[in-house]
Amino acid sequence: MTMELLVASAIAVLTAAGVYLVLRGRTFPVVLGLAFLSYAINLFLFAMGRLVIDRPPIYDKAAEAYTDPLPQALVLTAIVIAFGMTAFVVVLALRTFLETGVDHVDGHEDAEDAS
C-alpha cells in the first residue's frame, strides 16, 4: 500500500511541476516542464503494468510469477523519443533566442525587460 501511494504521489508531483513549468513564459522553464512531464509519464506507463517486486520480466525456470515486460519496453521507447525531442527543443529555443533576441514563448518582450 505504501509503495502504491509513494509512486502515485511521485507521478502527481512530477505532473504538477511539469504543468506549472510548461505554462511559464520563457522557453527554459518550458523545456524543463516538458522534461518533468515526460518523467511523470514514464513512471505512469511503468505503473500501468502493475507494481511487482522481485519478479523477472522474461522467462525464467525458477520463477513462479512474472512482472509485465511490455510497459518496460514502452517506457524505453518513450524515453528515447522524449530525450531526442528535449534535445531538439533546446536547440530550437536557443536558435530562436539568438536570432530574435527574445526567449519568450510568445515572441514578445516583457514590459519590465524592455525598461
Add this chain to the structure above:
Amino acid sequence: MTPAISLLVAAAVVLPAVMGAASLLLLRHRLDTSRLVSLGSCLTLVGIAAALVIHASGGTTESYALGNWRAPFGIVLVLDRLSAMMLLLTAALATAVMTYAVATGMDRKGWHFHPLFQFQLLGLNGAFLTGDLFNLFVFFEVLLIASYGLMLHGQGPQRLKAGVKYVVINLVGSTLFLVGVGLLYGVTGTLNMADLAVRVAAAPVGDQGLIAASALVLTVVFALKAALAPLHFWLPGTYSATTGAVAALFAIMTKVGAYAIIRTGTLIFGAEAGAAAFVAGPWMLPAAIATTFIGFIGLFAARGLRDMAAWSVVGSMGVLLSAVAVFTAEAMGPALYYMLHSTLAGAALFLVADLIAKRRGVHVDALTHAPRFCQAGVLSGLFFLAAIGIVGLPPLSGFVGKLLILDGVREAPAAAWIWGSILITTLIGVLAFARAGSRLFWKSSELEGEIPTRVLRGRVVGVGAAAALVAALGLLAVFGGPVTAYTEATATQLFAPQGYVEAVLGKNAGGRR
C-alpha cells in the same frame, strides 16, 4: 492475403523510409538526383496507393504481421477502405507539393528538405496503416519530428517564433497521448487495436469508467492535431509562418487527427464499448460547431492570403468534425468525401497564396492595393476557383461535400445546429473571399504600372501544380458518383468493426477473452 498485396502494404511504409535515408546519407550534395529520387518515390507511392485502393474497394480487410509475429503480440499493418483512401490522398497531395517545391526551388532554401519530406510521408503512411495503438504513437512522433524540420525549413525569425510554439504544444500532446495509451493498457492489457476492440467490449462495468476516460484523453490529443477549438490556436500562426509548399503538405496533417478520431472512435470505442461507446461525440460536436464559426470568422481577421488559407483550414476541420462527431454511417460517408475535398482545397489555396506572394514584391500576400503583377490573370482565376472550392460553392467538390453532409446529419439530434453553422459560415466565407479577391485583383487593376519581379523559377510548372490541385477538386465533383460510393462503403465498413477484428485476429475472435 496474397503476397503481392502484403508486399504493397509493406512498401507503402518502407519505400519512403529507404528513400529518405538514401537521400540523407548518399545524396546530400546532389540536389538534382535527390529531387529525382523524391519525385520518383512520390509517384511510386501514388501507384502503390492506387493499387491498394482498387484492392480495398472489394471490401476485404487485409492484415500484414510485421516480422511475422502473430497479432495481438506483434505489430500489424491493416489495410481497409479508409486507410487505402488516406494513402492515396497523401500520395497525390505529396506529388503535387513536391512538384511545386522542386519547380519553385524552395527545396534549396535550406538543408535536408527531401529526406524530411520522405520521413514525413513515412510517418503519415505508417499512421494510416498501423493496427497497433502504441505504434500509432510512434508514427505520430515520426511525422511530427519531420514536420518540425519542414516547418522550420528556410528559417527566419518569424518562422522560428512560430516553430517554438508548434513544437512545444505538440510535445505536450504527445505526453497526453501516452497517458491515454497507458490507461488503456492498464485496463485491458493489450495495445493491438483489434484486440482492444474485443477486450473493451468485454470489460467489466467497473473498468468502463477508466476506458471512457482514456477514450476522452485520446480524443483530446487527436483533436489537438485536428485543430478542434479550443485547441486550434497553434494552427494559423504555424501555417502562415511556414513556406507555402510545406503549409500545403500540412493540409493533410490535421486530417491525421481526424483519421485517428474516426479509427479509434469506431473501432475501439464503437457501439460495443459500453460506457465508452461514442463517448467523444457529445463533447466533440459543440467544439466542432464552434471551430466552424471561429475558422470562417477568422478569415476576416486575416491580414494576408496565407492567413486566410490557414483560417479556412480551421473552418473546414470544423465542418468535417461536426459530421464525424455524429458517429453514424450516414454522416461518416459524406464526412470522408469532405475530408478528401478539404485537404486538396486547403493545399491549393496555400499554393496559390504562395504564388501570389512571390510575385507581389514588398506587398507579399498582404490584402492591400498594389499594382498589377506578372501572371495576375492566371492567378486570379486560380484564386477564384480555390476560394470557390474551400467555401463550398458549386460547381466544385466543396459544394457536393457540404450538401452530402447536410443530408447525412438530418437524423441527428443536433441537426439544426450543424445545418445552421454550415450554411451561415458558407455565407461568411463567400463574403471574406470576395473582399480579399476584390482588393487583390479587382481594385488593384485600376492602379498604374506593374510590380517588377525578379526572374521567377518555375513560372509554368509551379502554377501547374496549383492548377492540378484545383483540377482535382473538379474531378472529385465530376466523379462524385464513384467517389461517394467508395466513401459510403468505407463508412459502412467502419461501423461494422467485426470484419477488421477478424482480419487481424482470425475468425472466432469475438468470443475470445
